Amino acid sequence: MAKLNTFEFPDYSLLDSFKLGSIINSHFNGSVSRNTLSRSLNMSPFGGAFASKLAAARMWGIIIGRGNIELTEHAKTVINLHSLDFNSYKKLNFFLKIPFFNEIITRTKLNILNKEILGPIVQDITNVEPFIIKKKLPSLVKVYNSTYSNISVNYLLSEINTKHITGNKISKIDNFIHQSNTNDDYQLTSKEVKLSFPGVSINLPINSKNLQSCIYLLENYIDSLK
Structure with a gap:
């Protein structure tokens, strides 16, 4: 690392x-x-x-x-x-696991970079001295290009934006759940999320992590029907 x-x-x-x-x-x-x-x-x-x-x-x-x-x-x-x-793993968002790379994608709107383009961008993001960045650039360029070169930039930008919106929604869901748990005047009729389709039947407590898991399972089931 x-x-x-x-x-x-x-x-x-x-x-x-x-x-x-x-x-x-x-x-x-x-x-x-x-x-x-x-x-x-x-x-x-x-x-x-x-x-x-x-x-x-x-x-x-x-x-x-x-x-x-x-x-x-x-x-x-x-x-x-x-x-x-x-190259078929796009919907599972493995490409968006590294916040630093997401920031580079957002700023450059490029999926293939060279050291001349990447150096100034990295300095602007990290505020690190250029001579330190210069030592890291060969490895950084290699990893970045190997990961993103075959993926559409428009797809990546769209998914980064969706992830940001989803994160805000999940935060609101967590706040809503917390409020419902602490407010005697307003209680959820059910505090479980239930999901059932061929091969899957689960009941889970409602929280952001479990909701994300359900979304993931549903997306994969939808893909299997195509």
């Missing part, structure tokens, strides 16, 4: 991290100890390269855990559905 001021970004692209996730899924059924994984990759469990690879996969939302590494449910679903066809 690299850092400029308070802005963090991965040393490996989304594609690299999905390739790691595919190894964890196919060789270890989605869960493996740190030491076992490092041996399978012929890397030292205490080396910086291995730590950077894991940190990147965490940032992209592919894995969780430290001593024991597990695939996230979303990553496992994607890998099982599409194998290595990583």
